[in-house]
Structure formats: C-alpha cells, structure tokens
Amino acid sequence: MSLALSVRTVRKQFGGLVAVNNVSFDVHDGELFGLIGPNGSGKTTMLNMISGALKPTSGEIMLGHDRISGLAAHHIARKGVARTFQLVKVLPSLDAEENVMAGAVFGHQRLWGEEARSLARQLLERVGLGGREHMPVSAMTYIDQKRIELARALASNPRVLLLDEWLAGLNPSELQIGIELIAELRAEGRTIIMVEHVMDAIRTLCDRCVVMSSGVKIAEGGVAETLSDPEVVRAYLGDDDA
Amino acid sequence: MSELPFGITQKELRIGIGIAVAAGIAALLPLFDQGYYLSLSVNLMLYAALCTAWTLFSGPTHYVSLASAAFFGLGTYAVALGVESIPFPILVAFGAVAAAILAGLVGAATLRLSGVYFVIFTLGLAELVRQVVTWAQAKFTGKTGLYVFTDFREMHIFWMLLALTIAIFITGWLINRSRLGFAMQIIGNDETVARHVGIDTARSKILLFMISGAFIGIAGAICAPRYAYIQPPSAFNPQISFLVVIMALLGGTKRLWGPLVGVVPFIFVMDFVAARLPNQMPIVMGIAFLAIVYFVPNGVTGVLEKALAKWKARNAPAPQAVADKPAEVRP
Amino acid sequence: MQIIVTGILLSGTYALIALGLTLQYGVARIMNLANGETLVAGCFIAFWLFASFAINPILGLFIIAPLAFAFNWGIYQVALKPLVDRAKNRGQLEVDSILATFGLMFLLQGLMISGFGGEYHSYQFLSERFEIFGSAYGLNRVVAFIAAVVIAAVLYYFLYRTRLGTAVRAVAVDPNSANLVAIDVAKVAAVTFALGGALTACGGALLSTFYTFNASMGVTFTMKALIIVIMGGVGDVRGAVVAALILGIAETLVATYIDPGLTIAATYTLFIIILLVRPQGIFGRRTT
Known part of the structure; x- marks a missing residue:
C-alpha cells in the first residue's frame, strides 16, 4: 500500500500552550484511520493543520509526495484534501x-x-x-x-477525506445510518481520517487509529489493541466518552 | 436560482428584451431636451453607472468601498493627460487599466484583513492620489491643471454613460454565471467553507474589486470632457465616493439593479439641495447616512422584497411546517 | 534635530486624539469616524472661549472636557447604543457603526460650517519663541505638548490604578467575560466612549493654540488618528503613544524635505507598511 498522507513530527504552539507536540503518523491509501483522544487532546488542531486552517509551528505534512504543510487552505483543498466541520457548516x-x-x-x-x-x-x-x-x-x-x-x-x-466528529450529535437511529454510510465509503476505497468520540463507530469502522492526549501521541496501531492499551484507558478514565 | 450556466432561460430573455427597450427609450432622451433635463440625466446616468459598478463588488462582499473618487479621478486624468495626442477610446482604456491596477494594489494590501481596514484605507485613498498627482504635476510639468477640449457634447456623454451602464449590467450577469460569481456567493455565505472547498478567497475579492474599479475609471474618463479644465481637487473629489455609497445603499445592494432605485430619487434631492441650499450639502448627506442605517438597512429594494414576501405568504396556502430545526447542541 | 523636536511636539496632540479613538473602538467597539469632528469642535470652543471671554485655552480644557464628555455620552446613548443592541455579530456592528458615524461626521461638519463658516481660523496664544537645544520653537507648541503629556499620564493612572479603569481594560479584552465578573459592560462602554470624546476634544483645544483650523478639516485628523490606532494596535494605549510619535516625526520629515502637500502620502506609506508587515499593530499579538 502506498502512503496517502504522512504527518512528520508536527508541532503547534499557541503562545505558551503546546496544542500538538511532535506527533507523527502515516495513513495509507484506502485506509480508514481514526484520530481519537479525550477533549482538548489536540485532535481537531491536528485536523485543522492537515486541511490548512492552521499552519504547523514545525514539522511537515505530506500528501503523497507533496509537502502540504504551510500551504493555504485552498491550495490544500485543490491538491485533494476535503473536510467536514465539527460544527456543521x-x-x-x-x-x-x-x-x-x-x-x-x-x-x-x-x-x-x-x-x-x-x-x-x-x-x-x-x-x-x-x-x-x-x-x-x-x-x-x-x-x-x-x-x-x-x-x-x-x-x-478527494485523495484524503477528513471527517471532524461527523457522527457527533446524531440520535441512535441516525447514528446507525451514518455508520453505514461511512462503511460504504470505505468499501469504495476512499482514504478517510476521522476524528471521533463515538467509540462504537471507531471499533466498527476503523482499520487503525492514533490516540492523542494533551497534545502527544500515546498509542498507535490496530483498533482493538490500541483501545485496550493501559495508557489509553488511563487517558480516558473518568471521561464520559470512553 | 439560475445563476449557473446552462444557456439563457426564458426569463432572462424577457428581462434582456425589457432592458433593451428601456435603454432604447432612454437613448432618445437627448433628442427632446438639450438643457437642464439633459444635464440632470447625465448626472443620473453617471451615478447609475458608478453605483452599479460599486455594487458589483460591495454587494456580494459587504466591504464598504470609498475608493470610487480615486478610480474616477484616475480615469479623468488619463483622458486629460493624453487628449491632444491619443485617440479618446484608447485613453478610456488607459483609465480603466490605471483604476484596475490601483484597485489591485489596494485589494492586495487590505482585502486579506477585516473590513474595517479596507474602509479606512479607501477613505483616504482619493486624498492620497490627489496629493501625489498635485505634487507630481507641479514638480514635472509646472502646471496646476489641464485643458480638455473635445468635440463631445453633453448628449454624447449621456450616450456613452448609458452604454457603460448596460455594459456593467451585462458584466454583472456574466459574472453571476461564472465560477467567480459562484465563488462570491459561497464567500458571502461562509468564508471558511469557501477556503476549504478550494476557493482562493483573497484573489476572488481582489479580482472583483479590480473589475468594479475599472468601470468606475471608465466613467471618470467619459466625464473628463465635461470639465474642460481639470485640476486635482475637482477630479479627485471625495464627495463622489460618499454619494455612491449613499445611493447604492439606499437602493439596496442585494441585486444589481437595486442601486438604481436609490439613484433616481437621490439625484433629484441633490439637484434641489444644490440649487436652493448649496451650503447644506454635508447636512443632507449626514441625514441620508443616518436614515439608511436606522430605517432602511437593507435598502428600499430590501423593504419592497420583504413586503412582497409577506404579501405572497398571505395569499398563498401556508407552506408545510419545516420539520425539526437543526440542532445546535453537540456533546 | 529640529525636525525631530518639532515632530515630537506635534505628536503630543496626535496621541491624545488617537487615544480617544482607540478607547472608543477598543472598548466601546465603535469605529467612530466622526472623531475628527469632535476635535474640530474642541478647536472652535477653545477659540470662542479665548476670543469672547479671554479664557486661557489650558484653563478652557476644564470646560471643554466635561462638555465633550456629556456630548459624546449623549451621542452614544441616542445614536449608537441602538446599533449595538440590534447587531447580531461584530461584523454587522462594524458596518453599521461606520455608516452611522459617517452620517454624524457629515452632520456635525455641516452644522459647524453653518455656524462658523468655511474659512480658516486662528488666534494668538503664547506665540513667543522658546529655545530647546539652541533652536527656537513656538512656546504654544511646547505648552500644548506638556499639557498632552499630563493628560495622557492622568489617563494612564486611571486605566491602570483605579477600579473603573480596570473594568475598562477588562471590557477591552473580552466583553462577555467582563460581564461574568459583574462589570456593567453597557455602562463601561458608554463612559469610555464619552471619555474618548473628551480626550479628542482636549487634543483639539490644544491643537487650536498653534494650528490654523477650519470646520471641514475633521476627516483628515480622523484618518491620522485611525492610522495611529492601527499602527499601535487597537485598544493599546502605549502603542498609540509610540505610533503617534512615529507619525508626528514622519510627517515633519516629509513636510520639510519633500513637500508639505504630501503629508497624507507619508501617513499612507506608514499605513501600508504596517498592513503588510504587522497588521496587528506594533505591540499587538497575532491572533490565531
């Protein structure tokens, strides 16, 4: 499988606050990749950097062989990254x-x-x-x-589709429809990165995932083993979404 | 909505014929009167052109541009500088290009930032250009003004302005059918979405501002023969910018023809004030601005459209209630 | 050297005018384009007090400031508050307040032209020579500068050392949060708008002691004040003072070495540089 998107030691700093701290991961063609973590862990910031809404402080993001980090959002969109928004727009x-x-x-x-x-x-x-x-x-x-x-x-x-909590706020029956829709897209061979809080959806849909907490990557790999990683459990402990 | 390009619809054809007939009738006007009414009509046509060109940009973007006087003055000066040696149509083109270049520069400096910077920048632009032109003229030519002698009479200027106004409408219609028009609609709705679907928002806005500026420059060029003797303060008169804003907003800027509704009555008011109370012009303009903001924020056409919608709603059977409002909550 | 000193003396008054505007925009969120008219009104009242009652313009400040405060408070309550209340978002308020204050600008300008005529006015106050570093300057300019510094210092004390001043700064940072800590945002906004008007009018009164003025010059000063405010960073008091110094010196340099008719060109050059390099202002922090 060839690389669709690769995030290399990307860091984002807002004043003194480090929102994303040297995170790296690779997404392959045709993969459905989950980006998860508790609230405030930097997932959406990461997604915003991939789509060009924010520019990384350091590190680089590659779409195939092209560097896209630092480009304006509309350039990145034309190169083949499309997204949905956390608050529907x-x-x-x-x-x-x-x-x-x-x-x-x-x-x-x-x-x-x-x-x-x-x-x-x-x-x-x-x-x-x-x-x-x-x-x-x-x-x-x-x-x-x-x-x-x-x-x-x-x-x-798009070459890569970014879904920012696309399933959030749906009622149980709508959720079912939503999950089916995403599953169909995966079956078509789309490359998708989804930021999600709905754990059921992550388990059913994703091939692999990255878990972030307080801006750092704490786990990466297949969904089942990642979610049972003790550190991941600790990060989520007390969080309603887990 | 039929802004998208799949041939001309029946409705568009009918509107087109209507406009052609109206323009034809307007074109006959100078044959009936060559004095006061013609001069009034030239003013009317001038502001119709200026306000429509202004709305081309400020309507969809909501940026309040006060640069009209600067573009207008550049057009006037392009003609004044070359009228003795270069054919008039080429000078008009020069005026358009000069205004477009200025618009491009202003746009590049300010349209990436919030609207306030743009207003402030354009507020002093005419004065800036005036100072530079005055200084350059004194330094390089040693003169303070320029003579413009042509064979054009008031009626010719009227016809040229009429043609210009029609050209602006056609351009507006073409833009609406183009990618640029579609991009502006999306930008007007949500700039973040626009950027993320791949629209270079700054470039689109700058391009539109340049088109609008070029038309205002052409209007200035056409009007140059009216002055006979041109000095920087009359060519770069900031009042033009403010009057354009007042009339366009009074008419309403949601539709391209909206400003016409504001131009017609305001030109008569202006004419009355200029004749009877020449010193009260600023007070009238002040009251006009305040009245627009407080009473007709969406322009006269906005009021009419609202009334029409109400009337339609009352006479049509109630549309079926829209199911569940979109939920605002998210976890 | 002489140019630098002249520039600095000029910048004192510029700073007052810009401080008035930056308070109005930074705290009350009104981009007041009629600010220059308040300045011109300050000039005329100082002139009138001096000519009719022989009141020294510096003492006149004690009459002009409360008058301007009351007048601007009234304008805010009557004309601007309704716009603040009806605006759905910041962008809407910005466009509305710009158009409304354009209206006020023309209205006030028109009224002053009817009242005082369109011609230039000036009067003789302390127009003797005063030596600094061996060069002579008008004593009135020096006195105006000192008065401006005193007023700015009082303002600084008010903003950073008093309760109400702290509330003003809190509203400038975030009106919503200020509301949560029991600050009456609407009242603070009205008071600040009025205070801004008073500062501007004081600037005008001081300006009138050494400058020839007329009823329609307001907009030029609004422009200058706006550029100073943007250069210094919106709502930033220190920034406004530094930017006023830069503008005062730049203008004097251009007027001396190139052409006095090019002062707007000089301000615009600064403006463009700021917009391209640091649109958030000299001390402003880039927002993310």
Whole structure:
C-alpha cells in the first residue's frame, strides 16, 4: 500500500500552550484511520493543520509526495484534501445541489456546468438526499445538513477525506445510518481520517487509529489493541466518552 | 436560482428584451431636451453607472468601498493627460487599466484583513492620489491643471454613460454565471467553507474589486470632457465616493439593479439641495447616512422584497411546517 | 534635530486624539469616524472661549472636557447604543457603526460650517519663541505638548490604578467575560466612549493654540488618528503613544524635505507598511 498522507513530527504552539507536540503518523491509501483522544487532546488542531486552517509551528505534512504543510487552505483543498466541520457548516442561501456543487467546482477536480451539476445530483442520491436537490439547506435537519457537508466533501473526489466528529450529535437511529454510510465509503476505497468520540463507530469502522492526549501521541496501531492499551484507558478514565 | 450556466432561460430573455427597450427609450432622451433635463440625466446616468459598478463588488462582499473618487479621478486624468495626442477610446482604456491596477494594489494590501481596514484605507485613498498627482504635476510639468477640449457634447456623454451602464449590467450577469460569481456567493455565505472547498478567497475579492474599479475609471474618463479644465481637487473629489455609497445603499445592494432605485430619487434631492441650499450639502448627506442605517438597512429594494414576501405568504396556502430545526447542541 | 523636536511636539496632540479613538473602538467597539469632528469642535470652543471671554485655552480644557464628555455620552446613548443592541455579530456592528458615524461626521461638519463658516481660523496664544537645544520653537507648541503629556499620564493612572479603569481594560479584552465578573459592560462602554470624546476634544483645544483650523478639516485628523490606532494596535494605549510619535516625526520629515502637500502620502506609506508587515499593530499579538 502506498502512503496517502504522512504527518512528520508536527508541532503547534499557541503562545505558551503546546496544542500538538511532535506527533507523527502515516495513513495509507484506502485506509480508514481514526484520530481519537479525550477533549482538548489536540485532535481537531491536528485536523485543522492537515486541511490548512492552521499552519504547523514545525514539522511537515505530506500528501503523497507533496509537502502540504504551510500551504493555504485552498491550495490544500485543490491538491485533494476535503473536510467536514465539527460544527456543521452549510451555505444557507444556496440550495442542496448548489452546496454540493461548491465542492465539485472549486475542489480537487474543478468541474463546471452540467458535469458539476450531475455529479452533485449523484452524490445527493448517494448520501440519501435524492429528490431534495432544490430544498433550502437551512430548512434541513441536523443529520441532513451533515449529509450535505459529506456530499460536498466527496464532490471534489478527494485523495484524503477528513471527517471532524461527523457522527457527533446524531440520535441512535441516525447514528446507525451514518455508520453505514461511512462503511460504504470505505468499501469504495476512499482514504478517510476521522476524528471521533463515538467509540462504537471507531471499533466498527476503523482499520487503525492514533490516540492523542494533551497534545502527544500515546498509542498507535490496530483498533482493538490500541483501545485496550493501559495508557489509553488511563487517558480516558473518568471521561464520559470512553 | 439560475445563476449557473446552462444557456439563457426564458426569463432572462424577457428581462434582456425589457432592458433593451428601456435603454432604447432612454437613448432618445437627448433628442427632446438639450438643457437642464439633459444635464440632470447625465448626472443620473453617471451615478447609475458608478453605483452599479460599486455594487458589483460591495454587494456580494459587504466591504464598504470609498475608493470610487480615486478610480474616477484616475480615469479623468488619463483622458486629460493624453487628449491632444491619443485617440479618446484608447485613453478610456488607459483609465480603466490605471483604476484596475490601483484597485489591485489596494485589494492586495487590505482585502486579506477585516473590513474595517479596507474602509479606512479607501477613505483616504482619493486624498492620497490627489496629493501625489498635485505634487507630481507641479514638480514635472509646472502646471496646476489641464485643458480638455473635445468635440463631445453633453448628449454624447449621456450616450456613452448609458452604454457603460448596460455594459456593467451585462458584466454583472456574466459574472453571476461564472465560477467567480459562484465563488462570491459561497464567500458571502461562509468564508471558511469557501477556503476549504478550494476557493482562493483573497484573489476572488481582489479580482472583483479590480473589475468594479475599472468601470468606475471608465466613467471618470467619459466625464473628463465635461470639465474642460481639470485640476486635482475637482477630479479627485471625495464627495463622489460618499454619494455612491449613499445611493447604492439606499437602493439596496442585494441585486444589481437595486442601486438604481436609490439613484433616481437621490439625484433629484441633490439637484434641489444644490440649487436652493448649496451650503447644506454635508447636512443632507449626514441625514441620508443616518436614515439608511436606522430605517432602511437593507435598502428600499430590501423593504419592497420583504413586503412582497409577506404579501405572497398571505395569499398563498401556508407552506408545510419545516420539520425539526437543526440542532445546535453537540456533546 | 529640529525636525525631530518639532515632530515630537506635534505628536503630543496626535496621541491624545488617537487615544480617544482607540478607547472608543477598543472598548466601546465603535469605529467612530466622526472623531475628527469632535476635535474640530474642541478647536472652535477653545477659540470662542479665548476670543469672547479671554479664557486661557489650558484653563478652557476644564470646560471643554466635561462638555465633550456629556456630548459624546449623549451621542452614544441616542445614536449608537441602538446599533449595538440590534447587531447580531461584530461584523454587522462594524458596518453599521461606520455608516452611522459617517452620517454624524457629515452632520456635525455641516452644522459647524453653518455656524462658523468655511474659512480658516486662528488666534494668538503664547506665540513667543522658546529655545530647546539652541533652536527656537513656538512656546504654544511646547505648552500644548506638556499639557498632552499630563493628560495622557492622568489617563494612564486611571486605566491602570483605579477600579473603573480596570473594568475598562477588562471590557477591552473580552466583553462577555467582563460581564461574568459583574462589570456593567453597557455602562463601561458608554463612559469610555464619552471619555474618548473628551480626550479628542482636549487634543483639539490644544491643537487650536498653534494650528490654523477650519470646520471641514475633521476627516483628515480622523484618518491620522485611525492610522495611529492601527499602527499601535487597537485598544493599546502605549502603542498609540509610540505610533503617534512615529507619525508626528514622519510627517515633519516629509513636510520639510519633500513637500508639505504630501503629508497624507507619508501617513499612507506608514499605513501600508504596517498592513503588510504587522497588521496587528506594533505591540499587538497575532491572533490565531
């Protein structure tokens, strides 16, 4: 398997606070990779550095053979990294189809016109929103807005897809649907990095994972052994999510 | 929403024909009166062009630009400098390019930062350019002003401004159908999303500001023959910038034709004030700004649209209630 | 040397004006573009007190400051508070307050033009020579500078040594948290806005002792104050003082060596450098 994304001794410092402390890991093509840890452990900061929302203080991030750390977010998006946001971010004045087209038009593949439109329709169908192309997204439910975001990210046909707590805030039946959807994406061969708190989802979905705590990597490897690592258990102890 | 490019729709065709007819009627106007009403119409057309060009950029981005006077003055000066040796259309093009370059520089310095920096920067821009032009003129030519003698009469200027206004509308329509237009819609919704789907937000904003600036520069170039004798203070008159902002906001900037609704009444008010109370101009402008902020923050078209929506809602059967509001909570 | 001293003397008044603006923007969150009109009003009142009642402009400050305080407090309560209350976010308030204060700027300017006419005014106060390092300067400039330093020192004491001053600084950092520790944010914002107006008016009164002024010059000074505030970092008192010094000296240098007509060009050059290199200001910390 070839490397899809590689994070090399990446560090992020905000003033005196070290949010991410020299973390390294590799993600292979077609892998579903989990990035987990208690609240405030630096997972989202890590994701923000991969997507270019933040620039690392030191270290580098490679997408395939290209260095992407230090590039602006839109350059990274065009090179093939797409993401969803922790607090869902849809474009309220556009309809569902146009929301998804945004990813198709400006992202990795830069389609335009009918091509972008038909891809958007296809993806809306794919995430379960077929027939609602022209519904205003502000009138949609939370899970449907999350679906829009996912379809928008997929529309750029990314080399790496970042899901930032995409399953958070869903009720049990919605959660089931969400997990199935991600499982299907993996089956299609997508490379996905997910930051997640929902442990069930991590266990069912991920191939490998990295556990972070207070900005450092404390464990890495297959999901089952990593989650039973004593240090990981200690890091989570007392945390409601474990 | 049909901003996306799949041929011209029926509706667009009808609007296009409507505009062509309206423009045709407007074009006949100078044949009826060559005096006061023509001069008033030139002003009307001038501000229609300026405000529409302003809205091209400030409408979707919400950046309040006070750079209009600087762009306008550059256009005027481009004509004044070369009118004796270079054909007029080429000078107009020079004016457009000069204004676009200035817009590009200003945009590059400020559009990456928050809107306040942009307003402040553009606030003094006309004055800055005026000082530099005055100084350069005195130092290199030893003159304080320039004569502009052409064969153009008021009616020719009116026709050119009318053509310019139409060109701005067509450009606006083309932008809406382009990637740039789609990018601006996304930026207007959420800049973070825009960046993460791959839009170079700074570049898009700068490009749009340059297009808007170039049109204002052209308007300045077209108006140069009106002055006959051009000095920096009249070419770079900061009042132009403020009047453009007032009229465009009064009309409303959500739609490209919105500003026209503000231009027409305000030009008449201005004309009245200039004739009867020439010294009270600042007070009128002050009251206009305050009235817009407090009473019509979305412009007259905003008020009309709201009323229309209310009227439609009352006359249409109630739409089915929207299921569950999106939950704001997350663990 | 002479240029440096002239620049420093000029910067004293600039600093007061900029301090007024930085308090208004940094604490009350109002980008007050009518600040220059408060300054011009200060000039005219000082002039009027001196011409009609022979009141020394330095003593006049004790009349002008409370007047300006009351006037700006009123403006905040009547015109600006409604905007603060209705704004859904900071960006909205910024655009609204910019447009509203443009309105105030034109309105006040128009009223002053009607009241005092458009021509330039000046008066003779302490216009004798004063020697520093062997060169002569106008005594009025020196006195104005000293008065500005005294006022700035009092302000510094107020902000860093008193309860209300601490509350003001807390609101500047974070209005929401300040609210949580029982600071009446709305009241502090109103008082600070008024205080900012008073400082600016004092700057105007001092300026009028050595400068020819007219009713429509306000916007030039607003520009200068804005650039000083951005250079120094929004809400930063020390930064504003240092930036005022830099601007005062830069302007004097350009006026002496290149052309007095290019002072705006000089301020803009500084402005562009700051925007490109340190948009957060000289002492500002880059936000993440």
